[in-house]
Amino acid sequence: MTSAAAGIGPGRSGLLEKLLAVVRAEFRTEIYRPAPDDPVFVAPACAVADCDRIVSMRGLCNGHVIRWRHRGRPALEDFLADPGPPVRGREALSVCTIEACCYGNFGKGLCSKHYERWRRTGRPDPATWQAPSLAAPGVTPAECRLSFCTLWAEGPLGLFCRSHHERWANAGRPDPERFVNNCELTGTAHIDLRDLPRQLTLEFQYGLQCRADAHRRTTPPRTVMQAVRLARAAGASSLLDLTEDQWRHDAALGRVREPVLFLIDVRDAVEVLRDGAGWESEFPRDVWRLERLPGITTPATATVPRPRIRLHFDRIGQRWLRDLAKRWLRLRLTSGLSTTAAHTGLDALVCFGVFLAHVGVDRPLLERHLAHVASQPGGHGLKKGRISNLNLFFQAIRQNRWDDSLPGTAAFYPGDIPREPAPTVSRRLAEHVMAQVESEANLDCWDNPSGRLITVILIRGGLRISSVICLDFDCLLHDGQGAPYLRYFNTKI
Structure with missing residues (x-):
């Protein structure tokens, strides 16, 4: 892999030091466990009381879902009233029936030690057998290292009870602390970063910190763990080892789309930390990443960032036209032009570049370009935008003296732009349609409470859908009397 493909650029050598300086203590852990009420790394707990595992489906953890299916899928209310014993891995293990003995059951209700003594004495009736005490006077044997197990530890190492010792041995006798952590983390909300470079x-710790600080997008720990596994499978020592497109290639599988997008977000944050964000680093590129340019007016200025806002100047074949296009759109963006209008302006220059056969630009060439635009597919608005934006581009070249070779006759005139056809269909919703939308019965047809809430906000607030879906987590303000007001970012203006 070449250094360019690997994303190795200036400042890579100092990235580790920057990460060590910015990652806070609460995220500087190999096993991150979000709080139960964490608004970002959401992991709802199983609806069964005293179950610490996270929801798999229908409000139940995977173990209780399997049990619910085995019972014939009863009503959830009936199942929750009697869910049965704790699921595997959390159930209490049977203990020796001999009084004051807390070793695990081996056979005939006895632990292995009492069972051996019982066998040696001729297997008497357990009810009348006088079992000896196995604990020294005043000494209580150590308990199993697993926090949810209260049995006494057995074996030469004295680490686990008999059952958990067998599980540890079957797992290949790993490091005891790691084994304890793995057992206690099973089914719970956690993000495991062990064994990564x-x-x-x-x-990844910095990415978690950035996502938590943004406080704008929910990210289940399961999604983060899928992203971690993708990075581990790629054998990467840094997310910058692969380009965004190389990481994005796995998103085509569909099932890993969200983890790949999270991984790319983390990569972006790391790259910004390494290279900085601003025009100095972005202007020379042929593909501008507008989310890295401070002060740019986007629909996400105060809310959820739009994913990967790009301006692709590489679609313009002529180098001289591409350089002028960059200067023009930088000027317009910094003066408050929206990203949507910037895309429209770039589209006009791309269309002009496809048509342009030589460097000279004059009025006869523009007249032929008018005919070319008119023959292209697309509505009136698209064709009008391509002509008007190209005219603004020529005006900016003359005003800023970017290229004095552009003749004064290279311009469009008001009559060149075709008139917009009269509208034939009203865009206003009919009253009987709005009555159906506002009906409580119809609103209750939503199977998603978020969709219902968005619809109510659209009706009562008159917002655009692009503004509603970008609402922040904490989107309410209250006046002196406690009355609530909706705080939103107007994505249109």
Whole structure:
């Protein structure tokens, strides 16, 4: 892999030091466990009381879902009233029936030690057998290292009870602390960054910190863990080892789309930390990443960032036209032009570049370009935008003296732009349609409470859908009397 493909650029050597400086202590852990009420790393707990595992489906963890299916899928209310014993891995293990003995059951209701003594004495009736005490006077044997197990530890190492010792042995006798962590984390909300290269670990920790600080987008720990597994499978020591397109290639599989998008977000944050964000680093590129340019008016200025807003100047074949296009759109963006209008302006220059056969630009060439635009597919608005934006481009070249070779006759005139046809269909919703939308019965047909809430906000607030879906987590303000007001960002203006 070449250094360019690997994303290695200036400042890569100092990235590790920057990560060590910015990652806070609460995220500097290999196993991150979000709080139960964390608004970002959401992981709802199983609806069964005293179950610490996260929801798999229908409000139940995977173990209780399997049990619910085995019972014939009863009503959830009936199942929750009697869910049965704790699921596997959390159930209490049977204990020796001999009084004051807390070793695990081995056979005939006895632990292995009492069972051996019982066998040696001729297998008497357990009800009348005088079992000896196995604990020294005043000494209580150590308990199993697993926090949810209260049995006494057995074996030469004295780490686990008999059952959990067998599980540990079957797992290949890993490090005891790691085994304890794995058992206690099973089914719970956690993000495990163990066994990753040091820098990759810090990059994920920094990504978690950025996502938590943004406080705008929910990210289940399961999604983060899928992203971690993708990075581990790629054998990367840093997310910058692969380009965004290389990471995005896995998103075509569909099932891993959200983890790949999270991974790319983390990569972006790390790259910004390394290279900085601003015009100095972005202007020379042939593809501008507008979310990295401060002060740009986007629909996400105060709310959820739009994913990957790009301006592709590489679609313009002529180098001289591409350089002028960059200067023009930088000027317009910094003066308050919206990203949508910037895309429209770039589209006009791309269309002009496809038509342009030589460097000279004059009035006869523009007249032929008018005919070319008129023959292209698309509505009146698209064709009008291509002509008017190209005219603004020529005006900016003359006003700013970017290229004195552009003749004064290279311009469009008001009559060149075709008139907009009269509208034939009203865009206003009919009253009987709005009555159906506002009906409580119809609103209750939503199977998603978020969709119902968005619809009510659209009706009562008159907002555009692009403004509603970008509402922040904390989108209410209250006046002195406690009356609530909706705080939103107007994506149109």
